[in-house]
Structure formats: structure tokens, C-alpha cells
Amino acid sequence: xxxxxxxxxxRDLVTAFDTDAGRMTAVDGIRFDVPRGKTFGIVGESGxxxxxTAFSITRLLPQPHGQILGGSIHFEGRDLASLPIKEMQQVxxxxxxxxxxxxxxxxxPVQTVGRQLAEAILLHTQCSLAEVQARSIDMMKKxxxxxxxxxxxxxxxxLSGGMRQRVxxxxxxxxxxxxxxxxxxxxxxxxxxxxxxxxxxxxxxxEMGMSVILITHDLGVIAQVCDEVAVMYAGRIVERAEAxxxxxxxxxxxxxxxxxxxxxxxSTPKTKLKAIQGNVPGIADFKPGCRFAGRSGREHSTAHLNxxxxxxxxxxxxxxxxxxxxxx
Amino acid sequence: xxxxxxxxxxxxxxxxxxxxxxxxxxxxxxxGVSFSLGAGETLGLVGESGxxxxxLGKAIVRLLNPTxxxxxxxGQDITHASMGTLRPMRRHIQMIFQDPAESLNPRHTxxxxxxxxxxxxxxxxxEERKQWVADLLDKVGLSAASADRFPFEFxxxxxxxxxxxxxxxxxxxxxVCDEPVSAxxxxxxxxxxxxxxELQRDMGLSYLFIAHGLNVVKHMSDRVAxxxxxxxxxxxxxxxxxxxxxxxxxxxxxxxIPIADPTQRRTxxxxxxxxxxxxxxxxxxxxxxxxxxxxxxxSVKMDLTLKEVSxxxxxxxxxxxx
Numbered sequence: 001x002x003x004x005x006x007x008x009x010x011r012d013l014v015t016a017f018d019t020d021a022g023r024m025t026a027v028d029g030i031r032f033d034v035p036r037g038k039t040f041g042i043v044g045e046s047g048x049x050x051x052x053t054a055f056s057i058t059r060l061l062p063q064p065h066g067q068i069l070g071g072s073i074h075f076e077g078r079d080l081a082s083l084p085i086k087e088m089q090q091v092x093x094x095x096x097x098x099x100x101x102x103x104x105x106x107x108x109p110v111q112t113v114g115r116q117l118a119e120a121i122l123l124h125t126q127c128s129l130a131e132v133q134a135r136s137i138d139m140m141k142k143x144x145x146x147x148x149x150x151x152x153x154x155x156x157x158x159l160s161g162g163m164r165q166r167v168x169x170x171x172x173x174x175x176x177x178x179x180x181x182x183x184x185x186x187x188x189x190x191x192x193x194x195x196x197x198x199x200x201x202x203x204x205x206x207e208m209g210m211s212v213i214l215i216t217h218d219l220g221v222i223a224q225v226c227d228e229v230a231v232m233y234a235g236r237i238v239e240r241a242e243a244x245x246x247x248x249x250x251x252x253x254x255x256x257x258x259x260x261x262x263x264x265x266x267s268t269p270k271t272k273l274k275a276i277q278g279n280v281p282g283i284a285d286f287k288p289g290c291r292f293a294g295r296s297g298r299e300h301s302t303a304h305l306n307x308x309x310x311x312x313x314x315x316x317x318x319x320x321x322x323x324x325x326x327x328x
Numbered sequence: 329x330x331x332x333x334x335x336x337x338x339x340x341x342x343x344x345x346x347x348x349x350x351x352x353x354x355x356x357x358x359x360g361v362s363f364s365l366g367a368g369e370t371l372g373l374v375g376e377s378g379x380x381x382x383x384l385g386k387a388i389v390r391l392l393n394p395t396x397x398x399x400x401x402x403g404q405d406i407t408h409a410s411m412g413t414l415r416p417m418r419r420h421i422q423m424i425f426q427d428p429a430e431s432l433n434p435r436h437t438x439x440x441x442x443x444x445x446x447x448x449x450x451x452x453x454x455e456e457r458k459q460w461v462a463d464l465l466d467k468v469g470l471s472a473a474s475a476d477r478f479p480f481e482f483x484x485x486x487x488x489x490x491x492x493x494x495x496x497x498x499x500x501x502x503x504v505c506d507e508p509v510s511a512x513x514x515x516x517x518x519x520x521x522x523x524x525x526e527l528q529r530d531m532g533l534s535y536l537f538i539a540h541g542l543n544v545v546k547h548m549s550d551r552v553a554x555x556x557x558x559x560x561x562x563x564x565x566x567x568x569x570x571x572x573x574x575x576x577x578x579x580x581x582x583x584x585i586p587i588a589d590p591t592q593r594r595t596x597x598x599x600x601x602x603x604x605x606x607x608x609x610x611x612x613x614x615x616x617x618x619x620x621x622x623x624x625x626x627s628v629k630m631d632l633t634l635k636e637v638s639x640x641x642x643x644x645x646x647x648x649x650x
Contacts, residue, residue, distance in 0.1 A: 220586030263547035
């Protein structure tokens with residue numbers, strides 16, 4: 001496969017949950033490509049569908065309520081969306097790995113770090129225990145955990161938050177995946193530790209040549225590490241572009257509002273910030289048309305509220321959900 | 329005279345262990361903090377988790393009993409004041425908590441929540457209180473109909489508005505804001521920050537603004553104090569601190585802020601290691617110890633009281649970090 005084809009192509013992905021109140025569409029027809037060897041950021045607020053996107057790609061949706069209803073997820077010539085579960089288990093953890101937000105809940109509290117790492121290795125390769133041990137220690141060194149031999153015998157609760165996240169990264173990368181999905185990997189951490197972890201992921205990415213999907217709500221993190229960015233809002237991607245382009249020329253009213261509302265270090269203290277009015281809509285309130293209409297402060301006609309705006313490429317590799325009111 | 333003066337405040341917690349649960353060590357969460365806060369002023373408080381920011385806030389509103397030192401509010405010493413003497417003081421010192429979902433009683437309507445402060449302080453008749461609740465809701469940007477609803481019916485940002493309404497109900501002079509926007513969505517954060525700024529202007533409030541988001545703190549504060557392992561290591565006017573940090577820890581913190589501008593990517597001086605435990609902290613400069621600075625040992629014998637290096641800019645005078 002040539003180096004210019006994307007490693008992952010998501011097309012018109014629809015993921016829904018069956019609830020007592022009916023079917024809720026959490027991800028509503030999104031499309032994006034993850035370029036090979038690059039970092040692709042997905043940014044959005046709570047409930048916008050960014051984690052559901054990640055769980056759709058890794059097919060870890062809660063069963064039986066969560067299901068992929070349409071679209072495709074092409075990864076190295078295969079459609080992950082329709083892959084039988086047995087085959088998916090071979091892909092997951094070997095070719096596509098994931099790290100989660102809260103390492104304390106993602107790690108097993110009653111197993112040592114070493115045992116959890118060994119499990120990740122033995123699921124995909126047959127090798128001797130000595131080899132497992134050697135690979136584990138090697139990986140622990142790579143994620144810069146001091147005294148790895150000793151740490152292997154410790155339990156997650158004996159480690160600090162930053163160390164736990166390093167163990168998670170070690171587990172995710174031990175089989176040298178081609179694609180790493182990091183779902184809010186630094187949200188639970190302090191800024192200083194966040195900087196360490198982001199740098200670690202970037203270094204390992206370079207070393208192992210993998211592609212990364214980084215999911216976060218923090219535009220600062222996106223700006224610092226991503227090559228391309230998708231902005232999600234209420235289950236859809238409203239804008240997608242290269243990071244430099246997106247921050248320099250945001251086109252959608254939501255992206256613009258989001259960028260303007262963060263307090264900047266060079267702004268005058270105690271002045272009024274620009275704010276997006278209203279609240280993030282709940283999944284039950286998703287409208288068929290432009291979903292940002294109610295908060296945009298701009299008048300939308302009934303037609304704009306009822307028909308979905310097309311997702312178009314308005315300049316090279318800069319895509320936007322083209323609501324004529326929100327994209328002026 | 330300043331509104332609040334805190335001197336050499338210490339808040340230690342016993343660490344119990346052994347068969348008889350005897351106190352085997354002490355966790356020095358706040359270990360000798362001094363600062364003052366003027367009327368209408370905002371003092372920002374930043375630091376990594378576990379540095380004692382929240383404990384300091386709780387000690388000031390006297391949800392805790394400080395171990396040593398003094399807290400003076402309008403010239404009155406409240407460090408060890410009894411519950412009875414504190415009650416009238418509580419009108420003037422309020423707190424806003426990080427997670428509004430956990431700090432509002434889920435079984436109470438918004439009206440119950442907002443009336444409570446008046447009832448506790450025995451102010452007003454039923455009719456008056458009803459009117460005040462309506463006024464409060466209006467002030468924080470919620471509809472009057474919200475009064476009869478329950479907290480779960482609101483979004484995170486709206487819930488934080490209820491928390492703010494409760495804090496301003498008794499027209500306090502000082503509000504300790506403990507991470508008031510950390511739990512909120514990005515697009516809602518700025519609404520709440522604007523509300524806090526507006527209320528401060530209208531009511532002349534003073535804020536002790538605790539947060540770990542350094543850009544948020546800079547935007548909200550007149551002065552900023554940086555805490556590390558129970559101590560303030562640097563305190564300066566906000567703009568001065570961010571432009572001209574003196575302590576190595578402040579520099580490292582500022583360096584770690586992810587700036588929302590891809591043209592400003594930088595190679596950082598990354599901090600190694602984690603925040604050490606406040607149980608048996610190292611002597612001398614704790615940050616120099618973490619950095620294994622060659623001059624750290626000199627700081628052990630030194631007086632590390634903050635020194636003024638330029639007008640209003642105080643820094644811990646250790647040889648390893650400044």
C-alpha cells in the first residue's frame with residue numbers, strides 16, 4: 001500500500017444506541033481520513049460523539065445497545081465496521097490499539113502490571129515467558145518508567161496517575177500497532193504530566209511510524225500535537241482541515257466561537273470573554289438540519305433547520321458542514 | 329486594610345497506621361502559607377493536583393480546623409472561631425465548588441437550595457425569600473421557572489450557575505472559587521467566567537480563584553500565587569508573573585500550558601517526575617529536591633520566607649530555583 005493512501009477511511013459512519021426512549025443516533029454520518037504516520041485530532045465537547053467514534057472504530061461499543069447502523073471504516077483493505085467479531089479481535093490490540101481517559105478504571109486493579117502486559121502480548125503472539133518478560137521490560141523502558149523490573153510486579157494502585165497512563169500506553173503499543181486511538185489520554189492529568197505524556201506519544205509515534213487519532217476537548221492540546229483536525233458537534237463533523245489552516249481560518253461559526261471563547265495568555269485580564277450562548281444539546285434534542293443553529297445567534301430558516309447541510313470541501317482539504325448561515 | 333489576611337497557615341492531617349490506628353505521620357497539605365486579599369480583588373491560586381490548593385480554600389472558609397497560623401477576616405481572627413461565632417461570619421465568606429452535580433442536593437428543588445442560606449441566617453419572611461430567589465435566578469441568567477425544578481434537570485453550566493447563585497445569596501464579601509469551570513464544557517466555560525467577572529464588578533466581591541487551567545487563572549486574576557507541595561513559591565501581579573516568572577517551578581508550569589495556536593509549537597523544558605507526597609516532604613525547597621538540583625542542600629538551612637524581588641512580586645528565595 002502506498003504511503004499516500006490514508007491508513008483509515010471512515011465514510012458516512014452512523015452509530016446509534018437503543019434506549020428506553022427509542023433509538024439515539026450518537027454519530028450521525030461522519031467521514032474522515034487518517035493520514036499515514038500523522039496525528040489526526042478529533043475535538044469536541046461532551047456528548048458530541050467523539051468517544052463513540054473511537055469505540056465504533058475499535059468495535060468496543062457497549063453490547064447489545066450500541067450498534068453501527070451504516071457506513072464503512074476502511075483500514076488496510078478491510079472494513080472494520082462489518083468484520084466478524086473473531087477477526088476484529090485479532091485486529092484490536094495488534095493493528096489498532098486504544099488508550100483511555102482514566103487509567104485507573106481501564107487497568108485491572110487486581111492484576112499486576114506485568115501480568116496485564118503479558119496478556120496483551122500472548123493474545124497475539126506465541127512466545128516463551130522469558131521473551132514476554134524481556135519485551136515487557138523493553139516496552140516499559142520505552143515509555144520511560146523508571147525501574148521497570150520492579151514495576152512489573154506492582155499493582156495499578158501503587159502507581160501515580162502519570163505512571164498509570166504510561167502503563168496503558170505500554171500495553172497499547174506492545175504489539176506495535178499501525179493505528180493508535182488515544183481517547184482523552186491526558187484529561188485526568190496535571191498540565192506538567194500532560195506535557196510529558198503528549199511528548200512521549202509523539203516520540204513513540206515517530207519511532208514506530210504509527211498513525212494516531214487523538215481525541216480531546218482541549219484545543220490547546222490539538223494545536224500542539226495534531227497535523228489534521230476534525231471538529232465534532234452534536235454527532236457530526238462540522239469542520240475538518242489541517243491544523244494550521246483550521247486555527248488560522250476557521251469557517252464554521254462553531255469552530256470560530258470555540259476558538260474565541262478560550263481565555264488566551266495574551267488577552268487583557270478581567271475583560272469579558274466572547275462566549276457561545278446556550279448549552280451543548282443533548283442527544284434527544286438533535287435536529288435534522290443545522291444543529292448549531294440555536295446557539296449561533298444567527299437567524300436560521302425552517303429549511304435550514306430541517307435539511308442537513310452538505311459536507312463539502314471548500315478549499316483544498318478543508319471540509320465544512322456547509323450551512324449557509326453558519327458558514328458565511 | 330485588606331479583607332483577608334492569612335499568616336503562616338498550616339493544615340496538617342494525621343496519617344494513621346498500625347494496629348491501634350495511631351498517628352504515624354502527618355500529611356502537610358498546607359504548610360506555612362501567607363498572603364492577603366483586598367476588597368474587590370481576585371487572587372488566583374495555581375499548582376498541580378495535591379499541592380494543597382483546595383485544602384487552603386477549605387481552611388479559609390473554615391470547613392477545616394487549621395493546625396497553626398492565623399486567618400483574619402476584616403481584622404477579626406477566625407482561625408479557631410467556634411461554630412457559633414462563625415455563623416454570622418459565614419454570610420460574608422462563601423464557596424463555589426468544582427462539581428456542581430455533587431455540591432447541590434439532588435432531592436431539593438432549586439428554590440430549596442437558594443432559600444437555605446436565608447433560612448440558616450434567619451433572614452426575611454417566606455414572601456421576601458421567594459422574591460430573593462427570583463432575583464438571584466435572574467442575576468445568574470436562569471429563568472424564574474427554574475425555581476421549581478431539580479438540579480438533575482439542568483446542564484452542567486446551568487448547575488454551576490445555581491451554585492453561584494447560592495454563593496452570592498447573602499451578598500458575601502469573599503468567595504472561594506474552587507475550580508469553578510473545570511467540570512464544564514469549553515463553550516460554556518467562558519459564559520460562567522463572564523458571569524463571575526460581572527458579579528464581581530456589580531457586588532464588589534473578592535475572589536480566591538483556585539484552578540489548574542493557567543490561562544483561565546490569568547484571565548480572572550489581579551494577582552496569582554503558585555503553590556507547590558503546601559507552600560506558595562511565587563506570588564505576583566498576574567501579567568508580571570506570566571511575563572517574568574522567577575521560580576523554576578512557575579517557569580515549568582507556564583511552559584507546560586498547551587497554547588491553542590499551532591504556529592506556537594515549542595520544544596519545552598519538560599518537568600520530570602511527579603508531584604511528591606506531602607507526607608514527610610523533603611526539607612528545604614521541595615522543588616529543588618525534585619529536580620535534584622546541586623544547590624538544593626543550601627536551601628535546607630535557609631529561611632525560605634517569600635522575598636519581594638520587584639514591587640508586588642514575591643518569590644521563595646532558594647538558591648536552587650531562583
